[in-house]
Amino acid sequence: MIAQLLTLIRREFWEHRSIWVTPLAIGILVTLGVMAMLVFASGFAKELDLAIFGAQNLTGDNERRIGLILFFLGTSWIFLIALAFLIVFYTLDSLYTERKDKSILFWRSLPVTDAETVVSKLLTAVFVLPLIMCAGIFVTHLINLILTSIWVAAKGGAAGALIWGSVPIIDTWLFTLVVVISGAIWMSPFIGWFLLVSAWTKRMPLLVAFMPIIVVPLLEWIVFRTRFFASAVGERNDNLPIFRGMDVEDFFEDKEWMHSIQELRLLEFLDIGKFLTHPETWLGIIVCGLLTTAAIYVRRFRDES
Amino acid sequence: MTSLVTARGVSKHFGSVRAVDDVSFEIDRGRILGLIGPNGAGKTTLLKALLGLTDCEGDLSVLGLDPFRQRKKLMQNICFIADVAVLPRWIKVRQLLDYVEGVHPNFSRKSAETYLTQTQIRPEAKVRELSKGMVTQLHLCIIMAIDAKLLVLDEPTLGLDILFRKEFYANLLNDYFDEERTILVTTHQVEEIENLLTDIMFINDGKILLDSTMDALSDTYVEVMATGEDAQRARGLGPIAETEMFGKSVMLFEGVSREHLEGLGEIRIPSVADLFVAKIKEARK
Numbered sequence: 001m002i003a004q005l006l007t008l009i010r011r012e013f014w015e016h017r018s019i020w021v022t023p024l025a026i027g028i029l030v031t032l033g034v035m036a037m038l039v040f041a042s043g044f045a046k047e048l049d050l051a052i053f054g055a056q057n058l059t060g061d062n063e064r065r066i067g068l069i070l071f072f073l074g075t076s077w078i079f080l081i082a083l084a085f086l087i088v089f090y091t092l093d094s095l096y097t098e099r100k101d102k103s104i105l106f107w108r109s110l111p112v113t114d115a116e117t118v119v120s121k122l123l124t125a126v127f128v129l130p131l132i133m134c135a136g137i138f139v140t141h142l143i144n145l146i147l148t149s150i151w152v153a154a155k156g157g158a159a160g161a162l163i164w165g166s167v168p169i170i171d172t173w174l175f176t177l178v179v180v181i182s183g184a185i186w187m188s189p190f191i192g193w194f195l196l197v198s199a200w201t202k203r204m205p206l207l208v209a210f211m212p213i214i215v216v217p218l219l220e221w222i223v224f225r226t227r228f229f230a231s232a233v234g235e236r237n238d239n240l241p242i243f244r245g246m247d248v249e250d251f252f253e254d255k256e257w258m259h260s261i262q263e264l265r266l267l268e269f270l271d272i273g274k275f276l277t278h279p280e281t282w283l284g285i286i287v288c289g290l291l292t293t294a295a296i297y298v299r300r301f302r303d304e305s
Numbered sequence: 306m307t308s309l310v311t312a313r314g315v316s317k318h319f320g321s322v323r324a325v326d327d328v329s330f331e332i333d334r335g336r337i338l339g340l341i342g343p344n345g346a347g348k349t350t351l352l353k354a355l356l357g358l359t360d361c362e363g364d365l366s367v368l369g370l371d372p373f374r375q376r377k378k379l380m381q382n383i384c385f386i387a388d389v390a391v392l393p394r395w396i397k398v399r400q401l402l403d404y405v406e407g408v409h410p411n412f413s414r415k416s417a418e419t420y421l422t423q424t425q426i427r428p429e430a431k432v433r434e435l436s437k438g439m440v441t442q443l444h445l446c447i448i449m450a451i452d453a454k455l456l457v458l459d460e461p462t463l464g465l466d467i468l469f470r471k472e473f474y475a476n477l478l479n480d481y482f483d484e485e486r487t488i489l490v491t492t493h494q495v496e497e498i499e500n501l502l503t504d505i506m507f508i509n510d511g512k513i514l515l516d517s518t519m520d521a522l523s524d525t526y527v528e529v530m531a532t533g534e535d536a537q538r539a540r541g542l543g544p545i546a547e548t549e550m551f552g553k554s555v556m557l558f559e560g561v562s563r564e565h566l567e568g569l570g571e572i573r574i575p576s577v578a579d580l581f582v583a584k585i586k587e588a589r590k
Binding site: 003004006007008010011014015098101102103105106107108109110111112113301 | 358378380381386391392393394395396397
């Protein structure tokens with residue numbers, strides 16, 4: 001059972017090379033960007049004597065730590081934006097292409113049920129893609145820390161203390177992992193919807209998937225002057241209930257915490273219990289389950305001839 | 306029980322169109338059955354019902370299972386090639402073997418690799434890089450490495466050149482078929498496979514026109530080439546079809562004994578193609 005599921009997920013890696021090419025490409029771009037930044041910053045050697053993160057004249061360890069965290073989170077966001085696009089294109093393609101190229105007849109000639117196939121694609125979208133992207137983020141962080149360390153050491157700085165001594169690696173990584181996975185679960189109703197569109201539509205899955213998300217709130221506003229659909233669907237992305245009493249946007253605008261917190265710990269801002277007990281989390285999972293079930297039925301009952 | 310497939314009053318409707326119309330038949334173990342019919346006759350729909358790809362009315366049992374409701378279990382003992390173009394074009398040969406090995410309990414990777422060494426197909430090649438004939442070879446190598454009880458082939462050699470077609474059926478017969486295995490094949494090129502078949506079934510407008518063993522066929526159907534008065538006398542015996550060839554009348558008889566026909570002209574066993582054409586014309590009268 002597990003071995004079969006792993007085979008089905010491996011298949012997704014073969015078909016959708018973007019699953020691993022995207023994090024690899026972004027990792028290379030970020031690394032090149034950091035290298036360019038190091039070269040550029042070294043031109044201001046007097047102001048920043050050991051280039052950005054190794055700079056001894058940054059006012060203190062806490063500031064360096066915050067600088068590094070912001071660098072970590074900043075590069076992570078590039079990956080996460082790519083992850084959102086990747087999930088959309090992957091899910092919309094996953095049950096559509098096999099019908100278009102008729103390979104569905106081959107896949108269905110093997111002892112794998114429609115439910116097993118669709119669930120393997122759901123699990124790939126909700127867990128595997130985010131985990132691969134997280135791995136890409138972590139490897140990119142490590143490579144960039146190593147590059148920066150070499151740069152600082154080459155300039156005569158104590159890289160061990162200046163870079164590694166002030167980096168909250170595990171804290172940032174766990175924070176990223178929890179936010180990414182909970183975010184994927186939170187957005188899973190969309191993933192279920194994309195799977196259903198992918199199994200059902202005869203053409204243009206991207207258009208068919210996004211049309212209702214744009215048109216339904218418009219119609220609702222014109223007809224009823226209400227915004228239930230828009231707030232439930234359109235704004236879901238902004239309301240991930242995992243942050244402890246803070247708004248992500250305010251987090252960076254409110255500078256108070258920079259001075260009041262001696263040692264910043266990102267994990268302290270997370271409340272996994274709140275996420276797991278939030279009714280909308282479970283409502284989302286149920287909606288995702290219903291839409292995925294519908295996708296399974298469409299794949300099973302549709303006659304392609 | 307030697308019946309592998311039992312169908313009793315099986316029908317399938319698409320709106321008002323009856324693609325398969327109340328058909329009943331049995332397929333025994335160790336047979337090679339040819340399912341022959343014109344385009345739109347209901348062949349593919351019937352095969353899809355047998356493979357559990359579509360639901361149908363009536364009683365249908367394949368290997369003692371309900372194909373639509375027990376499809377996963379059924380697919381462990383059935384293989385099918387729908388037509389030549391269904392292997393995913395992006396996949397590598399090696400990945401295809403990995404995949405089938407991972408999901409099919411009755412697949413022998415070693416056998417598949419042995420069959421592949423007899424072809425020009427490289428393990429690292431992608432399906433899109435292979436010719437149509439090679440894709441079919443690859444599919445056949447995989448199918449032959451699966452220990453299945455029933456193999457269903459729906460136009461397996463469509464669009465292939467004659468060399469690949471001959472090789473395909475030779476491999477199937479020599480390396481795959483045995484008394485425990487059953488093959489169900491549909492094709493337009495019936496003349497190429499009629500020597501392989503043990504049984505034959507004609508289907509038209511969703512109904513079965515003929516269901517017979519090949520041995521019984523030569524006992525039941527006789528063709529006579531006659532001229533002049535002999536032709537007139539033969540016509541009096543009620544042929545089911547008559548054509549002109551080189552100035553002679555070629556008449557096809559059903560259920561008329563050879564003794565009655567001897568002396569009227571040259572007697573021969575009709576080809577399946579001729580019989581098929583006669584039966585279809587008879588049905589459309």
